[in-house]
Amino acid sequence: ASEPASFDILTSVSSLSVDDRSLQTQIDELALFSDAPAPSVTRVLYTDKDVSARRYIKNLMKLAGLSIREDAVGNIFGQWDGHETQLAGVATGSHIDAIPYSGKFDGVVGVLGAIEAINVLKRSGFKPKRSLEVVMFTSEEPTRFGISCLGSRLMAGSEALEKALQQTVDSQNVSFLDASRSAGYMRDHDDLSSVRMKKGSYSAFVELHIEQGPILEAEGVSIGIVTAIAAPASIKVDFEGNGGHAGAVLMPYRNDAGLAAAELALAVEEHVLETGSIDTVGTVGVIDLHPRAINSIPSKSHLEIDTRDIDEMRRNSVVEKIHQSAVAIAKKRSVILSGFEIVNQDPPALADETIIRAMEAASQQLNLTHRLMISRAYHDSLFMARVSPMGMIFIPCYKGYSHKPEEYASAEDIANGIKVLALTLAKLSLY
């Protein structure tokens, strides 16, 4: 008796209705779990605010009738059993952690939207064949431990990360393991390898996300269908000099670690621009000086650098040039290049053809304008692609703003994204 309903939805998409009001309330309420004053959001892994927000998400999953499971690092799974539970499931999800002083849509739209997509399908009378699963990933943002997509990297089986996390500490010298335990994870017998996901556990993984770029808004297009995710790399650099008194040490006798940092920051920009490709980007988001006093020559500097490209080899050559510049600057300024750590240097990911076709078909059926595009930001999808066919749905956001309080997506655009997600999940569930 359940079969007809399953097929109905694919012919009668008008039955898909998003509860706009509840969703807006949820977005606003989730934003209150923040360590920065509104409209800024700061929600960092395993802090009290993160733990409260996780409780909020699990409650919504429960209200949606999902059965909930958490793994050793706090990836949260909410499952709606299909009628063929022996088949690999179809998963969707994103993250809710937020970098300091950012906004309330990045990641959140793909978690709250995934739960609402389940509600949409339930309200429409749809019954899944393959199980549908909502995933909330742990620490997509690198804020606390310098590791981006921590949860999905572990799910994708990064043994290097499993090993590194035994030693990893945050800037306050709190270890990953202690922080994790204080949030209720990594209990006595938990093992990081238990987070690994078998390849083939999911037949598809789809992530809904704001574009974080200006294209959809500028072109007036409702839905972006991601074909590839650019390859990210991140680097930490440390310089050391002799420091000294800002008045007493004359210019020829200085080796200023702060000026070395300033030069390297400008060199990053130069190397990115000299590829000549619009697709290469590079950013120095962190420059820390020590002792950080107006009347003291910096004796230490620390930079954190992010560079990405859709072309992995070109991206790697930028990383190499940044290294060469760091060495040359250190030599020229007689400072020591005391650290040059490539924290991660990931390949790009391609979206799965079948999922792309399902998302295109869903957009068409819903009468929504859509286009293929590249994701320049990375996402947990970059790592899910290692263990599952992957696809991403983008929606427009105001001026392309992200990672700042002005980040915004309209209720209508979010609802459109959720409908496309719901219909795509339905199709993939029956596939």
Place this chain on the structure above:
Amino acid sequence: ASEPASFDILTSVSSLSVDDRSLQTQIDELALFSDAPAPSVTRVLYTDKDVSARRYIKNLMKLAGLSIREDAVGNIFGQWDGHETQLAGVATGSHIDAIPYSGKFDGVVGVLGAIEAINVLKRSGFKPKRSLEVVMFTSEEPTRFGISCLGSRLMAGSEALEKALQQTVDSQNVSFLDASRSAGYMRDHDDLSSVRMKKGSYSAFVELHIEQGPILEAEGVSIGIVTAIAAPASIKVDFEGNGGHAGAVLMPYRNDAGLAAAELALAVEEHVLETGSIDTVGTVGVIDLHPRAINSIPSKSHLEIDTRDIDEMRRNSVVEKIHQSAVAIAKKRSVILSGFEIVNQDPPALADETIIRAMEAASQQLNLTHRLMISRAYHDSLFMARVSPMGMIFIPCYKGYSHKPEEYASAEDIANGIKVLALTLAKLSLY
């Protein structure tokens, strides 16, 4: 009956003996009042450690038999009455606050050394004619409120500072007034104008200090006699851009406040070097980026710049060029120059001829090599010079290091400095 003793000391300098052991213990003990682990010292205005250190100093003053007085902001005075109390006194002193991760000699030698100089004179049987006064100045370092020589500026009668301090807050938004109260100062009826010192209250002010430069050590000279203090200026600069996601915002659409800061830091160095004078120095000790996340384009940056010269006009022209560069960089990078505040821009100070001669004569009598020199670091003496004839005694320090944990002066060099100080005070007391 006391007169002969007073004159004895000037003919028999062998009676001047420094208690090396106690002094070293005091230097080491004072360094324990620190918010950084040894050998680093961090002692910031009105913190618990500062309050404890003040108590320690007052106790030493008491043991030396001085009568103690504190003013509304915590400048501490310990007086040894001369037998002609109607005459203006002779003062000596320095500071004990320490910038983050600095050493244990800067300022401290001039406070502990001043108290020991009093002990030396007392042990020798000397009786002052003019009263001798030891001063411990509040906040010579600008660490907490961005204002250097806070105590001596107020003593010198800076009405602009009295006014500004009503509004001044630290980086944690704690007001100067609240911080001051929490340390036991600025009580209900205290008025900042009460800190002002009448010109002529002192007939002389002499400060003992480590050189904070390499000259005395390199030349093997024991005593530096300061003829002038270089003119310091400090500037705070803020840039603002649109920030955004490090992956999603393509390079042509960026206005990166962090790169503007990096360019300005290098421009400061350039403008300093292009004066062609060894006496011009400039330092960017602080660069703060916001939101300070590896995957976020800096939307705000903050710089703190220090520049000094023995030539005031040349120093002012460097400040002007830094301003022009800040404007040009903001324009070029489409960021907003949201702040360019010249926090202070002080003239240089000349030492008093009579005091210089007294210091020279003292060095000669003590058989210590000595030379005239310029102080490139500023000191409370820069402001005391506005209300009193001023002089400074420098002693060698290891490699010229200062404002870092490696800062060091030998017990012998310190003892030499204290003897010259004691004898100079004795001469000036009788003058």
